Amino acid sequence: MKFLFMKVDEVVYLVDAYDKERFAESKKELDALLSDEALANVPFLVLGNKIDILYAASEDELRYHLGLTNFITGKGKVNLADSNVCPLEVFMCSIVHKMGYGDGFKWLSQYIK
């Protein structure tokens, strides 16, 4: 898939944490975005959705399957202003239960200029 960007301030990448069979496909799409020059230094919020379902992946599992274990930059307030590291974090959520994503967006907001 090829996207056309004008200017992007942040990326929110929503993954179905219950659909484990499609993690490889999700990783491929995410890797393509992470390596896109137009998105260099843009903060990435990865949301693992559907954690209300018993067999949904845990945050650790999702991080591992998306290959993000060594790329997350830390939750809470992390000052990356003087680095050229791309802020990236994984937050788990349930959209239908309206939970989890608030913390993710709060994290993301610190990187929006």
Ligand SMILES: Nc1nc2c(ncn2[C@@H]2O[C@H](COP(=O)(O)OP(=O)(O)OP(=O)(O)O)[C@@H](O)[C@H]2O)c(=O)[nH]1
């Ligand atoms: N249990 C649960 N179901 C959810 C949640 N968020 C969305 N859904 C349900 O998931 C269904 C939509 O499926 P999605 O996974 O969003 O499907 P999609 O992204 O449109 O399509 P795919 O590309 O095939 O995954 C709807 O029935 C939603 O109600 C959630 O947090 N928990």
